Amino acid sequence: MGDQLPGPGMPAVPSSPAVQGRELAGPTVLRMLVGAQLRRLREAACISTEAAGYEIRGSHSKISRIELGRVGFKERDIADLLTLYGVTDTARRQSLLQLVKHANTPAWWQRYGDVVPSWFEPYLGLEQGAEIIRSYEVQAIPELLQTEEYARALTRARHPDASAEEVERRVELRMLRGRILTQPARVKFWAVLDEAALRRAVGGVPTMRAQLRHLCRLAEEPNITVQVLPFAAGGHAGEGGPVTILRFAEPELPDVVYIEQLAGAFYPDRPAEVVRYRDVMNRLGVQAQAPARTPAILHHILTQL
Secondary structure, rough: OOOOOOOOOOOOOOOOOHHOOOOOOHHHHHHHHHHHHHHHHHHHOOOHHHHHHHHOOOOOHHHHHHHHOOOOOHHHHHHHHHHHOOHHHHHHHHHHHHHHHHHHHOOOHHHHHHOOOOOOHHHHHHHOOOEEEEEOOOOOOOHOOOOOHHHHHHHHHHHOOOHHHHHHHHHHHHHHHHHHHHOOOOOOOEEEEEEEHHHHOOHHHHHHHHHHHHHHHHOOOOEEEEEEHHHHHHHOOOOOEEEEEOOOOOOOOOOEEEEOOOOOOEEEOOOOHHHHHHHHHHHHHHHOOOOHHHHHHHHHHHHHH
């Protein structure tokens, strides 16, 4: 994307195939990429967030949200910022503005907006654009690894007032999300499951048996790693509860920590916090049974159902 060399002291616009294909995953990661690029351009030009905000008739907090990829973009605003930052080369401007257009394109999952809470939508974009997903779960099988029947039973339990149609739409979305595990550019998924998640018979014994067999098959895939943290492990690094860490192919994007609660979610984003959660995941991988033991553990639990 753009063969022009950057001007003196200016970082280049990303041109990797991963960046060019991000529109397939949705706008969230593209917004993060554009925001990171704008931040580098602003810092290279020694311009404050206050001055940048004034240029686009906004505030410094608006610039911060733009640079973090947490809001949509107005092309006029981005064009004005590029001018302020000294980016005058036509090819370079058009490269970034083209990314802006893709970042403003509605994501495929927006048609499920009636069953996706606003706090969960950003995670969908991160999940669909990630290169590596690391997850620790306590009470349930990770959503990307669920069978349709298991997902349906769990949805009914968690949303007892939902209509049959709403339940089916939630399940349909969950199954579509799982395509990132099988599509050509497969995400690498590593899950550490507490033994409780494997023994809780969601949907009854037949549904749970089918789920455990499905998990056995998935664990054989080269891009999927499943480890079990047994009760016998005692105290462990993940006492704080479930957590997901997402990593992206683009080196300019930091890891994202995602923690979901009953009616919301938050993203600890201070570097020290991200390092701490990454350390927790690493220690859980050591404390859990080795991936090679997973089939035997799952088969043993199956015999006890």
